[in-house]
Amino acid sequence: MSSTLTELTLPQPTVQPREPDSVADRIAASAAATAGRMTTDAFHDWFAARGRAGRFSVERIPFSQLRGWSFEPGTGNLVHASGRFFSVEGLHVTTDQGPHREWFQPIIKQPEVGILGILVKEFDGVLHFLMQAKMEPGNRNLLQLSPTVQATRSNYTKVHKGTDVKYIQYFNGPDRGRILADVLQSEHGSWFFHKSNRNMIVEVTGDVPLDEDFCWLTLGQINELMHRDNLVNMDSRTVLACLPAHRPQLPAPDAFLSALARSRDPETGALLTDVDLLSWFTAERSRHDVRAERIPLSEVPGWTRDETRIGSDDDRWFDVVAVEVQAGNREVTGWTQPLIEPRSRGVAAFLVRSFGGVLHVLANAKVEGGFLDTVELAPTVQASPDNFAGLSVDPPFLDEVLSAGPDRVRYDAIHSEEGGRFLHAENRYLIVEADEAEAPLLPPAGFQWVTVSQLSELVKHGHYVNVQARTLLACLNAMSASTYDFMGTRAHD
Amino acid sequence: MSSTLTELTLPQPTVQPREPDSVADRIAASAAATAGRMTTDAFHDWFAARGRAGRFSVERIPFSQLRGWSFEPGTGNLVHASGRFFSVEGLHVTTDQGPHREWFQPIIKQPEVGILGILVKEFDGVLHFLMQAKMEPGNRNLLQLSPTVQATRSNYTKVHKGTDVKYIQYFNGPDRGRILADVLQSEHGSWFFHKSNRNMIVEVTGDVPLDEDFCWLTLGQINELMHRDNLVNMDSRTVLACLPAHRPQLPAPDAFLSALARSRDPETGALLTDVDLLSWFTAERSRHDVRAERIPLSEVPGWTRDETRIGSDDDRWFDVVAVEVQAGNREVTGWTQPLIEPRSRGVAAFLVRSFGGVLHVLANAKVEGGFLDTVELAPTVQASPDNFAGLSVDPPFLDEVLSAGPDRVRYDAIHSEEGGRFLHAENRYLIVEADEAEAPLLPPAGFQWVTVSQLSELVKHGHYVNVQARTLLACLNAMSASTYDFMGTRAHD
Numbered sequence: 001m002s003s004t005l006t007e008l009t010l011p012q013p014t015v016q017p018r019e020p021d022s023v024a025d026r027i028a029a030s031a032a033a034t035a036g037r038m039t040t041d042a043f044h045d046w047f048a049a050r051g052r053a054g055r056f057s058v059e060r061i062p063f064s065q066l067r068g069w070s071f072e073p074g075t076g077n078l079v080h081a082s083g084r085f086f087s088v089e090g091l092h093v094t095t096d097q098g099p100h101r102e103w104f105q106p107i108i109k110q111p112e113v114g115i116l117g118i119l120v121k122e123f124d125g126v127l128h129f130l131m132q133a134k135m136e137p138g139n140r141n142l143l144q145l146s147p148t149v150q151a152t153r154s155n156y157t158k159v160h161k162g163t164d165v166k167y168i169q170y171f172n173g174p175d176r177g178r179i180l181a182d183v184l185q186s187e188h189g190s191w192f193f194h195k196s197n198r199n200m201i202v203e204v205t206g207d208v209p210l211d212e213d214f215c216w217l218t219l220g221q222i223n224e225l226m227h228r229d230n231l232v233n234m235d236s237r238t239v240l241a242c243l244p245a246h247r248p249q250l251p252a253p254d255a256f257l258s259a260l261a262r263s264r265d266p267e268t269g270a271l272l273t274d275v276d277l278l279s280w281f282t283a284e285r286s287r288h289d290v291r292a293e294r295i296p297l298s299e300v301p302g303w304t305r306d307e308t309r310i311g312s313d314d315d316r317w318f319d320v321v322a323v324e325v326q327a328g329n330r331e332v333t334g335w336t337q338p339l340i341e342p343r344s345r346g347v348a349a350f351l352v353r354s355f356g357g358v359l360h361v362l363a364n365a366k367v368e369g370g371f372l373d374t375v376e377l378a379p380t381v382q383a384s385p386d387n388f389a390g391l392s393v394d395p396p397f398l399d400e401v402l403s404a405g406p407d408r409v410r411y412d413a414i415h416s417e418e419g420g421r422f423l424h425a426e427n428r429y430l431i432v433e434a435d436e437a438e439a440p441l442l443p444p445a446g447f448q449w450v451t452v453s454q455l456s457e458l459v460k461h462g463h464y465v466n467v468q469a470r471t472l473l474a475c476l477n478a479m480s481a482s483t484y485d486f487m488g489t490r491a492h493d
Numbered sequence: 494m495s496s497t498l499t500e501l502t503l504p505q506p507t508v509q510p511r512e513p514d515s516v517a518d519r520i521a522a523s524a525a526a527t528a529g530r531m532t533t534d535a536f537h538d539w540f541a542a543r544g545r546a547g548r549f550s551v552e553r554i555p556f557s558q559l560r561g562w563s564f565e566p567g568t569g570n571l572v573h574a575s576g577r578f579f580s581v582e583g584l585h586v587t588t589d590q591g592p593h594r595e596w597f598q599p600i601i602k603q604p605e606v607g608i609l610g611i612l613v614k615e616f617d618g619v620l621h622f623l624m625q626a627k628m629e630p631g632n633r634n635l636l637q638l639s640p641t642v643q644a645t646r647s648n649y650t651k652v653h654k655g656t657d658v659k660y661i662q663y664f665n666g667p668d669r670g671r672i673l674a675d676v677l678q679s680e681h682g683s684w685f686f687h688k689s690n691r692n693m694i695v696e697v698t699g700d701v702p703l704d705e706d707f708c709w710l711t712l713g714q715i716n717e718l719m720h721r722d723n724l725v726n727m728d729s730r731t732v733l734a735c736l737p738a739h740r741p742q743l744p745a746p747d748a749f750l751s752a753l754a755r756s757r758d759p760e761t762g763a764l765l766t767d768v769d770l771l772s773w774f775t776a777e778r779s780r781h782d783v784r785a786e787r788i789p790l791s792e793v794p795g796w797t798r799d800e801t802r803i804g805s806d807d808d809r810w811f812d813v814v815a816v817e818v819q820a821g822n823r824e825v826t827g828w829t830q831p832l833i834e835p836r837s838r839g840v841a842a843f844l845v846r847s848f849g850g851v852l853h854v855l856a857n858a859k860v861e862g863g864f865l866d867t868v869e870l871a872p873t874v875q876a877s878p879d880n881f882a883g884l885s886v887d888p889p890f891l892d893e894v895l896s897a898g899p900d901r902v903r904y905d906a907i908h909s910e911e912g913g914r915f916l917h918a919e920n921r922y923l924i925v926e927a928d929e930a931e932a933p934l935l936p937p938a939g940f941q942w943v944t945v946s947q948l949s950e951l952v953k954h955g956h957y958v959n960v961q962a963r964t965l966l967a968c969l970n971a972m973s974a975s976t977y978d979f980m981g982t983r984a985h986d
Contacts, residue, residue, distance in 0.1 A: 286606045355506050373865060461771075
């Protein structure tokens with residue numbers, strides 16, 4: 001207690017700028033690089049070879065053939081004997097707004113926070129991203145491109161006892177590299193109860209051994225792959241959405257890409273100031289009164305369990321099913337597990353417009369029963385159209401998205417959701433240009449126009465932007481002159 | 494579907510800078526103004542007169558004399574017959590860290606989001622804040638200085654049907670003014686389950702009628718009042734903490750105030766970059782596994798209900814009690830209600846140090862059972878010392894705070910917590926200088942050094958900074974050359 005503020009005897013530690021030399025330029029340079037350590041053609045060969053090496057098969061089984069999993073007496077919850085992994089329980093949701101004010105459903109409870117992490121490193125002055133060819137039972141095509149690390153907390157806290165989560169030490173070890181992003185983000189609020197994962201991007205400078213299931217890609221290469229169906233998995237997409245805002249380096253060949261480039265620039269203006277956007281979001285969160293209570297799975301009305309599935313009596317939404325996984329590679333053997341299988345493919349789309357030469361996307365403050373806090377920003381449209389067949393209410397803007405001519409569709413690809421929990425859960429992701437008649441400057445309640453860099457700013461924090469909107473943010477960042485032509489070559493169902 | 498992005502026929506709306514002309518300078522000018530529409534002496538006269546006009550009394554009663562409130566059969570929860578207001582229920586918390594890994598307690602459940610709002614307006618070029626002399630039953634001294642609006646959602650959504658929430662239309666009406674802050678913030682996580690309120694600051698330019706219970710003060714005047722005990726209420730303090738970061742205009746007379754001024758400047762550096770700070774916070778949130786389940790109040794072990802209180806069997810923490818309120822002014826009559834009454838006064842203190850000439854506060858990522866999400870940033874010390882009497886574990890840094898000599902104590906005042914729910918819940922708020930021996934540059938797990946403007950940046954979003962730390966942030970913003978001398982005049986228990 002003898003020193004004072006001005007008499008400290010110890011050497012003063014360095015105070016550094018709160019936002020040091022921006023990495024945005026280096027990320028933009030990586031996005032402009034269409035080839036890196038390997039060409040994209042070579043990537044496809046490598047990826048196909050990894051697929052052949054995997055020998056992985058997934059088969060539906062009745063619940064009675066699950067090993068270690070059972071329906072808990074009393075609650076009917078589907079649980080694992082170890083108490084680990086996850087459980088399927090019931091949820092009762094009531095809200096005070098909208099056409100659906102009360103519903104019951106099964107939901108996955110998995111309280112553990114996992115790490116989804118991408119390691120980045122410069123080669124020849126260009127940032128490369130360490131991506132993984134990873135099989136997951138629910139993936140369409142089984143093998144998809146994953147982040148460097150996808151680990152549950154059970155996995156990664158056992159690292160010091162020896163585990164097979166490769167590269168985890170770069171994310172939670174004492175000598176980890178420079179953090180580019182590290183934020184807890186929600187996952188699907190319709191299927192998960194209060195689930196969040198830690199999304200991390202870490203840059204290292206030292207040597208990194210390369211495992212055979214991993215490859216280094218530039219951001220430009222990943223962005224090109226983002227235009228393919230069912231290739232870049234959900235975990236990769238949500239982590240990529242957490243990249244700091246970066247304006248594309250390539251000149252924009254048309255008005256749309258020019259407006260998109262300005263929208264991605266944090267220096268550019270917007271319809272709403274940041275404080276007005278936060279205020280609108282606060283008002284949206286405040287005006288919804290959402291009560292979501294977990295209940296026993298056996299007490300969920302309107303859903304019926306038979307030998308192979310738990311499904312809704314009106315044949316909508318999703319089923320809970322069971323699968324047997326056979327894995328032929330040397331590290332893991334087979335296992336059984338439950339999965340959620342949606343009844344049909346969903347649509348997740350942003351309607352976009354240019355205001356003052358700056359692209360804006362129409363975000364929707366959406367209630368999902370499993371969100372930690374009432375609403376998050378979702379795509380303009382996020383729905384499975386088949387769920388609404390025969391009903392009197394259609395999701396707003398669904399027609400505008402589905403009826404858009406090809407000249408208005410700026411991005412269109414099918415992506416799988418989390419393949420470790422969902423079976424063939426696909427969404428068609430779309431970026432669709434709209435006009436005043438389709439998407440007015442003054443949108444209906446619950447909708448708001450935001451720029452891409454405003455979304456990037458919100459994604460620095462959790463519980464603002466939902467997982468589908470984060471995929472679309474990654475898509476918007478993936479669109480540039482180099483990836484743009486790719487669009488013309490594909491035809492969709 | 495005929496227009497394209499470049500052929501819009503409607504006039505283009507204006508795109509504006511995302512952060513328009515900063516209000517920070519005008520706020521700093523108001524903070525430098527030690528007198529405004531009335532002198533501070535005149536304020537004290539007015540405030541005393543409002544106290545005499547109020548004729549308000551609060552008396553403890555047994556639970557059986559509560560009107561409209563009762564213990565619900567079965568659960569034993571203390572509820573109101575209308576289903577409105579709030580309820581007192583039970584909470585069961587388990588965590589995987591720290592000395593206390595499981596506990597049970599009563600807790601207030603009040604799911605409604607309220608508005609705490611301060612209206613600001615320029616008079617003679619200086620921003621003034623519209624403050625209210627408001628009686629609340631739990632307040633020490635009953636009358637304290639409140640925000641313009643303190644309204645529950647039940648109150649403010651009925652505005653169009655006529656209600657007595659004065660000035661509410663400036664916060665949720667269609668013609669409200671310019672938003673300076675609007676964010677959902679948590680309240681006491683030890684006493685409330687998942688409670689949050691909307692903290693708003695709105696600037697208007699038109700005429701505002703002045704009700705007799707309200708007065709316009711400059712920020713400099715409020716900052717001076719912040720140095721008095723039990724005058725500026727909790728609601729005012731949390732709203733003031735949401736003011737945009739603003740560096741003081743007055744020259745700093747000593748090294749401490751210089752370091753504080755730099756710390757409040759968003760352009761100044763810090764020990765941690767912003768992304769590293771967010772990463773540390775994410776890691777803190779991820780490493781805690783907190784399960785907080787509501788249970789029936791009658792099933793809370795270790796707590797006993799008698800005729801007048803529900804208290805812990807080891808005579809610590811708090812009691813649930815009941816009061817009868819007599820209100821003599823013309824608009825409201827008497828009522829009865831439960832309140833939470835802490836057993837003893839708490840301490841909420843930041844240890845602070847200057848690194849590189851920039852003041853840093855030592856924040857603690859603290860678990861509270863009622864938080865929506867595991868941890869929030871709390872003061873270095875937040876505890877009621879009496880709760881730890883006879884126990885083997887003392888809160889970290891408590892000794893360093895309580896044993897600090899007067900030369901190290903830079904701020905010291907007693908403030909009341911929410912007087913509508915808590916009875917005489919006082920904390921002694923302290924800002925205490927420390928050195929390397931007391932508070933090392935590399936602090937223990939769960940603690941981190943942050944600048945004042947980093948705290949201000951986090952407070953733009955909810956669930957980062959808890960209500961006690963927000964009070965201390967308001968205190969740090971209240972310290973300037975003009976308020977500083979005030980400290981020398983007071984002696985504390």
